[in-house]
Amino acid sequence: MAALFTPLVLIFATNANPSQFCPASCLCYDSSNLVECRGLELPIVPHHLPHSTWMLDLRHNNLSRLEPASFQALWSLRILLLSDNQIEIVLARSFRSLGFLERLDLSNNYLTSLPNDFSRGLGSLRELRVPSNRLTALSYESLRHMESLEKLDLSRNYLSSIEQGAFRGLSRLRHLHLQSNLLDSVRGGYFFMLQNLELLDLSDNNVSSIAVESFTSLHSLRLLSLSDNQLSHLKFKTFLNLQTPSTHIQVSGNPWICDCDLQRVFGKITSVRHLHIDDYDNLTCAGPPQLSGAALISVDNQLCVAETATVLVITITVLVTVIAAIVMAERNRKKNQEKNWNEPDGPFETQDK
Ligand SMILES: *[C@@H]1O[C@H](CO)[C@@H](O)[C@H](O)[C@H]1NC(C)=O
Numbered sequence: 589m590a591a592l593f594t595p596l597v598l599i600f601a602t603n604a605n606p607s608q609f610c611p612a613s614c615l616c617y618d619s620s621n622l623v624e625c626r627g628l629e630l631p632i633v634p635h636h637l638p639h640s641t642w643m644l645d646l647r648h649n650n651l652s653r654l655e656p657a658s659f660q661a662l663w664s665l666r667i668l669l670l671s672d673n674q675i676e677i678v679l680a681r682s683f684r685s686l687g688f689l690e691r692l693d694l695s696n697n698y699l700t701s702l703p704n705d706f707s708r709g710l711g712s713l714r715e716l717r718v719p720s721n722r723l724t725a726l727s728y729e730s731l732r733h734m735e736s737l738e739k740l741d742l743s744r745n746y747l748s749s750i751e752q753g754a755f756r757g758l759s760r761l762r763h764l765h766l767q768s769n770l771l772d773s774v775r776g777g778y779f780f781m782l783q784n785l786e787l788l789d790l791s792d793n794n795v796s797s798i799a800v801e802s803f804t805s806l807h808s809l810r811l812l813s814l815s816d817n818q819l820s821h822l823k824f825k826t827f828l829n830l831q832t833p834s835t836h837i838q839v840s841g842n843p844w845i846c847d848c849d850l851q852r853v854f855g856k857i858t859s860v861r862h863l864h865i866d867d868y869d870n871l872t873c874a875g876p877p878q879l880s881g882a883a884l885i886s887v888d889n890q891l892c893v894a895e896t897a898t899v900l901v902i903t904i905t906v907l908v909t910v911i912a913a914i915v916m917a918e919r920n921r922k923k924n925q926e927k928n929w930n931e932p933d934g935p936f937e938t939q940d941k
């Protein structure tokens with residue numbers, strides 16, 4: 589009887605004083621429910637962490653994989669910091685206990701993809717940081733359950749493809765960081781349904797084309813950065829589709845082909861009251877060869893001169909022709925009238941003379 593009883597007492601004691609399981613070398617602050625295990629070269633997540641843990645700091649360790657047992661029963665966890673580890677693998681259902689987690693930081697790890705049900709259980713997550721990993725592609729399935737997400741940072745990865753509608757489950761998303769990746773185009777379905785998105789950073793990619801309808805549903809967008817890409821031309825309609833109160837656009841660091849078309853597109857964009865090109869003064873031309881390296885602002889009022897001159901010449905030619913035709917017609921009419929006046933009306937007069 590006694591042998592059976594002892595373990596029960598121990599379990600009871602565990603629940604009464606969870607902090608007794610503070611893992612070796614970690615610091616546990618009972619008052620704030622913070623468990624700090626920073627910079628300890630830990631190869632795995634310590635087991636039996638206090639159930640009341642609110643914030644778990646595992647930055648700068650040697651974690652290489654996350655699995656369902658890693659964060660079991662940490663139902664109170666709000667903040668989980670896993671940056672600067674060597675995490676390569678996140679097994680399915682690793683985060684399923686973390687229904688109240690609000691912030692997850694996975695910066696500076698070795699993730700090559702987010703598994704399909706990565707987001708299962710993360711319905712309260714407001715901020716997800718996965719910059720400086722090795723992600724190459726992104727799918728809807730891995731992001732779909734994060735309906736509370738407001739900030740998503742996927743910068744400094746190797747993303748070259750994004751599934752159409754990958755972000756469509758993220759209806760609350762406000763900030764999306766995709767800078768410093770390998771995207772070569774912006775397709776129509778990428779940012780579909782992101783009505784609350786305020787910041788979209790696509791700078792430092794390899795974008796050379798943007799589908800005209802790409803930004804259509806972004807009604808709250810305030811800042812769109814397209815700087816440091818491979819854009820040489822733009823279509824006005826792409827930006828006309830941005831129906832927002834006010835949007836700042838950054839486009840410097842692109843190899844612009846400075847021709848009359850480009851000048852017209854920028855002219856039209858700046859004439860739309862809610863659109864602002866922040867760095868127009870900083871745009872440089874990569875072509876045509878005679879303008880390579882020139883600042884767009886120093887040549888922009890000459891770009892359409894040749895075209896305007898041609899149009900002018902044609903207009904004048906047409907005008908002169910028309911005027912000449914009218915004058916000729918008028919002269920002929922007058923001549924005919926005079927002829928009629930001078931000419932006798934009928935055979936009788938002639939006979940009178
Ligand atoms: C942890 O990682 C560092 C840096 O990669 C390495 O030097 C160290 O030996 C690793 N420690 C353990 C215990 O694996």
Ligand SMILES: *[C@@H]1O[C@H](CO)[C@@H](O)[C@H](O)[C@H]1NC(C)=O
Binds near residue numbers: 770772794796818
């Ligand atoms: C960027 O795109 C160009 C074609 O536009 C391609 O030749 C080049 O390899 C791409 N660079 C990278 C780093 O993907």
Ligand SMILES: *[C@@H]1O[C@H](CO)[C@@H](O)[C@H](O)[C@H]1NC(C)=O
Binds near residue numbers: 866868870
């Ligand atoms: C223009 O370029 C200069 C020098 O590269 C930089 O200091 C400045 O912040 C840029 N201005 C804008 C509006 O981007």
